[in-house]
Amino acid sequence: MRTDFAGEMGGYRVLGQVWGGWWRGPGVSSARKVAGFGTEARRQLQPRGSSKRSGSLGNQSFPGLLQPENLSREELVDVLRASVVDQKGKPGELTLFSVLPELSQSLGLGEQELQVVRASGKEASGLVLLSSCPQTASRLQKFFACSRRAQRPTATYWAVTDGIPATSEGKIQAALKLEYVDGVGSVVPVKSPSRKDILEGVKRTLSHFRVMATGPGCALVQLQPVTVFPSQLQVHMVLQLCPVLGDHRYSARVGTVLGQRFLLPAESTKPQKQVLDEAFLRRLHLTPAQAAQMPLHLHLHCLHLPGTRPRDAPIELLAPLPSYFSRTLQSLGLCQQ
Template sequence: MAAPSFCTRAFEWNSLLLSRSLVMFRSGPWPLVRGRLRAPLSTLAWYQMVLKGKGLGKPVTEDFSRVSILEPGKPRSREELLKLLETSVIRRDDSFVAINKPPGLPVAGRPEELTLLSLLPDLSQKLDLPQDLQVIRAAGKESSGLVLLSSCQSTIRDAHNFYIQSRSAKQPTATYYAICTRIPAALEGNICTYLKMMHVEGFNLVVPVASPSHRSIKRKEVKNTLTRYKVLDSREGCALLQLQPMTVFSSQLLVHLTLIFSPVLGDHVYSARVGTVLGQPFLLPAESTLPRTQILEESLLNRLRVQQRHVHRLPLHLHLHRLLLPAAGSSSSNSVLTAPPPPFFLKTLHLLGLTFPQETNKP
């Protein structure tokens, strides 16, 4: 069956409803040693004990009594973040350094902000990493998952060329996991729409554009974007989705998922665009719907064992799990780098009764 397209049809569906008043290579077992790095038994090892020991295709049955799905009540200090990042380096060799970034940590920002780049000098000194690391690919600020870095200019150039060529050939190179608060009507498909950045009442927000002018496209004010998605598991109104962005645009995945009425759990920016009338979802105007704490149904709050007044501390359940890397040397096949989801993500799956599919080694 051909995958459905959601280009401008999402807007047509919205109008209809309103009118009705409604990190490692997968060539072998997870190594705790890559290059010169040997990780202690900590967060990294804990991830692997859950994912490998229990099996990705089985329900997560680990004791999560000490794991919270809520972010700390106060921001982490520089020392706390450094300690966390020390156990989050999942690959290190002559080509790449890969970090499994926690949610809420921006990769870059203003000089006075705590960012991954501002922490890298101290982290490099502690772990004897190169001092001139540059970011190649990275999960967004609120997302968790892979950050790919390198200090080798030829490696950086080859990687950038590889990702550009892959996008031109419509070959996905990044795979995300997302826990969503609704199950999409179609269990797999493509979400395609034009997006643009708008400044709305002090917020820089990404909004879909139904019929952009040729002039706005030519000026690159509007970009045509595409995401492939697939429901991996669902239960009682919630779903675990696999997402593969085929284009690159800020907040693309979050905005696309609102168009199929399936906001990501912990999305306190764009989830407000999905409203409900008589149990049926509809889209509110993106240009006038401002960010707010996500509103969850009572049944979902009970399953998560949280109260609505604490939902603002719920982290974004969007994880950059997998990156395709260019073939190295004489190798003719590309490699796959993976980073397991953080403990809070796994506990949420456990609370919702969702499970991962069986992983494969194929790029």
């Protein structure tokens, strides 16, 4: 579970599987199994009291999703501590940020403060990179920045999509901007952005994708963002007419007429719960009400960090899939090819 780094790389923690809801509030799930980090990391991890809360499918808003509202602050710290897959060196609101001091104490860091260095998006699951060392955090941020300038991806996501991309692999490029309507942010694409648009916040974005497995009307897709922009991967998959499963913000931009998909104008399409056809719901063994609570099936699966010495190969960190994600893959028959 522990990898020794040179002194300047001390003081980081990596949480293996954290559901993105902790950015907005409650919503943290522990790793069922952590693979690839030695005997200790491969042990079965269960948050305290999880066996009492598993319940039947009818008692859950979405099967396999931990009910965070039932957790105390102490239990949340236990779940986060159990989710550490590699280790080095707002009060009143139950979020990851609010319990970082307790997590620091629980990990034996004393007065050292933890800070988030890298994480998945607000609604995505996966790896969260924390640091208790300012020098380490700075070096990691420089590594990520240099990698972006060299267009070298450092993060690999897995996504389950409603629809199958037209090609098995490729890249998605789009100019995006963040707009606010009634205080709610929404990312929209911009065609042929001008220099003025770029100066006013429009960003040219790029992601690589590869289809890993397909099923009837669905796919497991590997995504590697080269640039960083809010909701970049969700919007990129919408532009491919294959919204991510559980995308209740942008999936409404994909319309269908006579079985043919097309893009609706982003500026005039309001967010709404994702609509799946009856055959899709039957394969997922979900009711429409459960589907409306479906979490975003976008998971930060792999993260590359710099090696111990400058010439060393990057270190690869892997996060296990959340139980609901694994359940969905099994239901849809999305076995990796």
